[in-house]
Amino acid sequence: MSTPREPKDPAGYAGPLSGRRAQAARNDHAILSAARTVFLQNPHASVAAVATAAGVGISALYRRYPGKEQLLQKLCADGLRTFIAVAEQHSDAQPDPFTALKEFVRGIVDADVHALTVKLAGTFTPTPELGELSARAGTLAQEIFDRAFEAGALRADADANDIPMIFEQLTAIRFRDEARTAALRHRYLDVLMDGLRSKQGAEALSAPPPSSEELGERWIASDAVMD
Amino acid sequence: MSTPREPKDPAGYAGPLSGRRAQAARNDHAILSAARTVFLQNPHASVAAVATAAGVGISALYRRYPGKEQLLQKLCADGLRTFIAVAEQHSDAQPDPFTALKEFVRGIVDADVHALTVKLAGTFTPTPELGELSARAGTLAQEIFDRAFEAGALRADADANDIPMIFEQLTAIRFRDEARTAALRHRYLDVLMDGLRSKQGAEALSAPPPSSEELGERWIASDAVMD
């Protein structure tokens, strides 16, 4: 019995590009995009779920990546590169260092890049490249923070390591509607940054910021409970 | 129906630790405590993981609960009851309504009760009792918020639904060391509450708060993607 191979009806036909090569090019992107969405919603999602969300078969995925792990590593590395790009973009564009910091954080949060690099950590074995990218990302964030801090825009007990913690908290906000998620994250970004601002009559924060070691802990598998 | 023998209650606590009954009493607590810890760390953890963490066999668990679902329901109901108790405790003790609100939030966060009721939602089928408890919890939180708001302690665009969102964000902070986790949550509780306070020259928040419907969405299973 011959199954008529109906091409996945793409909503909005993709122009003059026809043929297997064009489909392949589209799939390259579709798979990565779907993987990002699916793994962000559930870091332990199955490969089949990614393929389905991408509208492709499983073989289309395995043609591109040797296995699940490599897909995750690719996702994570891309995420870190995005992080670095956003950081570099915001590191000197703004005259006001506080605004620069806030817009940097907003950029990261909008790109939804933090979950990609931390929530997925422990799901796969890290590569050296990942470590280097991560280090560079940390340095850049540190610099942006320092500029705002030295300009006196932040409360005295603020710390550079508060920034990843802000990512962590904002990333925890996740609704079904992506646009609404972004809007709500902006709302609490406003609240958090306002709380971090220097102001008169501020009481001291009741606990010190996390150390870099503590933050690094999270790159180790979070499943280290059983076995 | 056979009447189970009542144990002779030995005077006071400190009964014979060697007895099976004493071990059973200890296991009652150990299992619930381990279940809380394990499921907080991973809502999809296995029953075996809970038993291991509690230091008991699987049968000790199944002797007490008909199945995994009932254990989760018990955990959730207990969590909601704790929530209500904390709320009632803080609803009128403090003369200053802002402090009352802040300490209420701190109480909830310290009890780590929010994750128990929301992150676990969708993992099991909700019971009517759970719905009632949840409604009551919401009302109490609303009242505590309202008092602080009407006293003018909060910024004009703050909203009662910001409170669950604060829980959500603070709950996302989780380190291996429990005490450190609590301390860091206190730190960002300070930041968030400071950002929510009424103050001069405050810019408006850039997005409206979540609606109650949006918040309720999360009680529905989050796995509604595949199939």
Add this chain to the structure above:
DNA sequence: AGCAGAACGGAATAAACCGTTCCGTTTGCC
């Protein structure tokens, strides 16, 4: 026109996991 092979969809496979049951053993109480 016709062929080689890239690309694909999806069934097949084998291993892992998970909730639950079952059984043999220990232990306190009469």
Add this chain to the structure above:
DNA sequence: GGCAAACGGAACGGTTTATTCCGTTCTGCT
């Protein structure tokens, strides 16, 4: 001694998952 509550953990069936495999479609090239 003997009964039953309580327990540990192996066994079981069902489901899930990553990966492989095979038959099919279509493109680029000669």
